[in-house]
Amino acid sequence: MRLKYLALAAGAAAMMAGSLVTVPASAQDKIYIPLLTYRTGPFAGSGTVIADGLHDYFTLLNERDGGIGGVKLEVEECETGYNAQKGVECYEKTKGKGAIVYNPYSTGITLQLIPKAPVDKIPVLSMGYGLSATAVGEKFPWTFNAPATYWSQMSAIIKYIDTQGGVKGKKIGFIYLDVGYGREPIPILEELSKEMGFSVLKVPVGVKEMQNQSSHWLQVRKERPDWMIMWGWGAMNPTAIKEAVKIRYPMDKFIGVWWSGGNVDVRPAGKTAKGYLSANFHGTGANFPAIQDILKHVVDKGLSQAKRETVGDNFYNRGVMNAVVTAEAIRTAQKLTGKKVINGEDMRKGLENLDITAERLKEIGFDGFTNPIKVTCKDHAGAHAIYIQQWDGESWSKVSDWIEPMRDRVRPKLEAAANAYVKDKPGWQTQSCS
Amino acid sequence: MEILFNIFIQPFIEMFTAPDLLIQVLWEGFVSGTLYALIALGFVLIFKASGVFNFAQGIMVVFGALSLVGLYSLGVPAYVALALCILIMFLLAATVERFVMRPLVNQEPIILFMATIGLTFFLIGFGEFVFGGEPKLMITEELGLPTGSYDIEAFGGLIILQQIDISAALIAGAMVAALAVFFNKTRIGRALRAVADDHQAAMSVGITLQQIWVIVWFAAGIVALATGIMWGARSDVSFALQIIALKALPVLILGGLTSIPGAIVGGLIIGLSEKMLEFYWGPMLGGSIESWVPYFVALIFLWFMPQGLFGERIIERV
Numbered sequence: 001m002r003l004k005y006l007a008l009a010a011g012a013a014a015m016m017a018g019s020l021v022t023v024p025a026s027a028q029d030k031i032y033i034p035l036l037t038y039r040t041g042p043f044a045g046s047g048t049v050i051a052d053g054l055h056d057y058f059t060l061l062n063e064r065d066g067g068i069g070g071v072k073l074e075v076e077e078c079e080t081g082y083n084a085q086k087g088v089e090c091y092e093k094t095k096g097k098g099a100i101v102y103n104p105y106s107t108g109i110t111l112q113l114i115p116k117a118p119v120d121k122i123p124v125l126s127m128g129y130g131l132s133a134t135a136v137g138e139k140f141p142w143t144f145n146a147p148a149t150y151w152s153q154m155s156a157i158i159k160y161i162d163t164q165g166g167v168k169g170k171k172i173g174f175i176y177l178d179v180g181y182g183r184e185p186i187p188i189l190e191e192l193s194k195e196m197g198f199s200v201l202k203v204p205v206g207v208k209e210m211q212n213q214s215s216h217w218l219q220v221r222k223e224r225p226d227w228m229i230m231w232g233w234g235a236m237n238p239t240a241i242k243e244a245v246k247i248r249y250p251m252d253k254f255i256g257v258w259w260s261g262g263n264v265d266v267r268p269a270g271k272t273a274k275g276y277l278s279a280n281f282h283g284t285g286a287n288f289p290a291i292q293d294i295l296k297h298v299v300d301k302g303l304s305q306a307k308r309e310t311v312g313d314n315f316y317n318r319g320v321m322n323a324v325v326t327a328e329a330i331r332t333a334q335k336l337t338g339k340k341v342i343n344g345e346d347m348r349k350g351l352e353n354l355d356i357t358a359e360r361l362k363e364i365g366f367d368g369f370t371n372p373i374k375v376t377c378k379d380h381a382g383a384h385a386i387y388i389q390q391w392d393g394e395s396w397s398k399v400s401d402w403i404e405p406m407r408d409r410v411r412p413k414l415e416a417a418a419n420a421y422v423k424d425k426p427g428w429q430t431q432s433c434s
Numbered sequence: 435m436e437i438l439f440n441i442f443i444q445p446f447i448e449m450f451t452a453p454d455l456l457i458q459v460l461w462e463g464f465v466s467g468t469l470y471a472l473i474a475l476g477f478v479l480i481f482k483a484s485g486v487f488n489f490a491q492g493i494m495v496v497f498g499a500l501s502l503v504g505l506y507s508l509g510v511p512a513y514v515a516l517a518l519c520i521l522i523m524f525l526l527a528a529t530v531e532r533f534v535m536r537p538l539v540n541q542e543p544i545i546l547f548m549a550t551i552g553l554t555f556f557l558i559g560f561g562e563f564v565f566g567g568e569p570k571l572m573i574t575e576e577l578g579l580p581t582g583s584y585d586i587e588a589f590g591g592l593i594i595l596q597q598i599d600i601s602a603a604l605i606a607g608a609m610v611a612a613l614a615v616f617f618n619k620t621r622i623g624r625a626l627r628a629v630a631d632d633h634q635a636a637m638s639v640g641i642t643l644q645q646i647w648v649i650v651w652f653a654a655g656i657v658a659l660a661t662g663i664m665w666g667a668r669s670d671v672s673f674a675l676q677i678i679a680l681k682a683l684p685v686l687i688l689g690g691l692t693s694i695p696g697a698i699v700g701g702l703i704i705g706l707s708e709k710m711l712e713f714y715w716g717p718m719l720g721g722s723i724e725s726w727v728p729y730f731v732a733l734i735f736l737w738f739m740p741q742g743l744f745g746e747r748i749i750e751r752v
Binding site for chain 1: 455568569596670681717
């Protein structure tokens with residue numbers, strides 16, 4: 001009996017000693033960033049490239065600069081398969097390791113994490129996805145969606161169409177993945193259709209039908225919309241583009257959300273997809289000094305899972321941009337708090353005071369890569385402007401200037417949606433921004 | 435009143451006023467139906483021979499197609515890659531028989547079904563490990579499959595027939611016919627039917643169960659490979675393709691789990707009905723009804739024919 005207690009005591013002591021030895025080592029020397037990624041499942045085509053971009057920029061900072069502010073970054077991927085349940089499991093598994101921020105890479109997972117963020121004091125950065133209303137910082141102090149929301153993007157796309165012959169009296173088709181993500185911009189699209197006098201043809205595509213869209217596109221053929229907007233993801237995108245080609249829909253009247261503009265989306269259709277348009281908020285290609293550094297310090301050293309030829313792809317650069325926003329927020333947090341190793345609360349401050357100017361972009365090797373981003377207490381989306389790119393059969397080229405969203409129309413709607421979200425949640429943490 | 439008009443009158447007016455679209459919808463339904471029939475056939479073959487509902491049929495479609503494009507990307511010529519893929523499907527069949535089926539002989543069907551679920555997840559993991567999770571392009575032209583289309587101006591409109599869809603229908607038809615001949619006219623085919631009727635009786639007259647299982651899993655593998663090539667050519671080759679295999683479930687409910695003609699007729703009924711209902715009635719119901727309509731159609735048939743269209747009527751003495 002005595003021996004048993006001795007063994008238990010020894011075990012407990014060993015565990016405590018272990019924790020005393022290991023916790024300070026990871027907590028003091030590193031900044032822990034969990035990445036909720038998906039390299040498997042039906043959405044792996046897009047998810048893998050984004051994960052590579054995210055991973056490679058953080059690796060570059062470690063390899064070239066020794067981390068951020070002299071602190072190395074500890075990056076750990078957790079596979080979600082784009083599944084909200086698995087995403088939450090990843091969150092629960094990693095939050096105790098000192099996570100400073102979560103990039104869920106799924107609107108479904110983001111919706112699950114929004115209420116958890118203020119409780120666990122770890123901010124959520126849903127860069128260009130998630131719940132649009134979280135741009136309202138007063139109501140969502142812990143969630144950020146810089147550089148733009150789905151609603152601002154939709155308004156910018158409509159603005160672009162308006163410059164190409166007007167929208168009044170036109171019919172705009174909206175084909176979307178029939179999940180939370182795809183349905184997210186519908187409220188603003190319907191509002192704008194009433195205000196600007198165009199009609200909307202909604203074409204939902206179920207997850208099971210992602211690669212089986214012939215009847216959806218026959219619907220498009222029957223209704224003959226003047227423009228088509230797509231809110232697709234994963235295997236839905238290349239199938240939709242191929243089906244559009246099949247029914248002879250004019251590619252230069254077909255605009256994808258920024259998640260429907262990957263190289264993996266247009267390659268299956270190849271040259272027949274020539275003319276296809278998509279929204280974007282960052283540059284494509286590898287002709288940026290920082291991307292060249294990734295090739296030199298990460299890819300060529302065998303520290304990346306990416307194939308060399310995919311570096312610079314649209315979605316690869318999306319992952320890089322996400323890592324840039326995260327890294328710059330860490331720097332801001334370090335400056336504001338005077339701490340080298342920051343926690344989730346510090347990171348929230350960093351994100352809320354993020355100011356990536358054109359000069360700063362040049363300084364870090366991303367001159368002209370994106371529009372300057374300035375996040376404030378009130379506005380968690382930051383920049384908002386987008387541009388339209390076009391597929392020429394081999395690569396993307398920019399075919400519009402930066403398009404500002406219809407702020408006057410979008411902001412009141414975002415505020416109304418934010419108010420509606422928190423209305424039935426007593427005790428919801430808000431903040432006042434003066 | 436308006437609802438009744440939209441349900442009972444409007445769709446038929448549209449069919450009458452735009453017959454080109456009607457023909458196009460029927461064509462798309464026919465092509466989808468033949469491919470559903472092909473997937474369902476894979477299930478039927480294995481169920482007939484072993485009483486196992488093979489949950490892994492969907493991932494076998496992906497695995498076959500990925501092996502093909504994977505080998506081609508390594509520099510193997512397209513037809514050699516195709517031949518090697520057939521060999522891979524044979525090795526898969528032999529491995530499944532030896533390590534999954536044989537140890538579970540005489541176990542309850544649910545145990546065997548669970549084993550195929552395990553096999554599914556193993557093949558997903560193994561496939562992602564070997565080929566990666568990103569989508570690949572099907573080597574359509576390299577295999578000599580046509581990629582253009584025939585544009586037929588008729589009925590005041592345009593009917594577009596994709597050559598790959600015509601090929602898919604022809605290949606599916608040829609495979610179904612070959613399998614029907616194989617199982618009805620050859621010695622192995624008759625042995626398979628004997629096994630399907632009664633395992634022990636078949637073994638008592640000298641039929642080797644293991645050999646039969648390898649043959650049916652191999653045949654199901656070939657069917658999966660053909661489906662993967664055809665569907666991969668219409669979209670791309672990714673793990674999302676396994677979702678398509680779920681479409682075989684209503685086909686099986688409708689056609690019966692043991693009938694090859696049932697798989698064919700069931701596939702066509704499901705393909706045609708889902709396209710027609712989605713196109714003419716879907717918008718009224720908010721769209722995207724293809725996800726559930728095939729099950730609804732199958733359930734309606736089950737009301738009247740509980741064994742499915744061609745399923746065997748089970749009569750048991752009490």
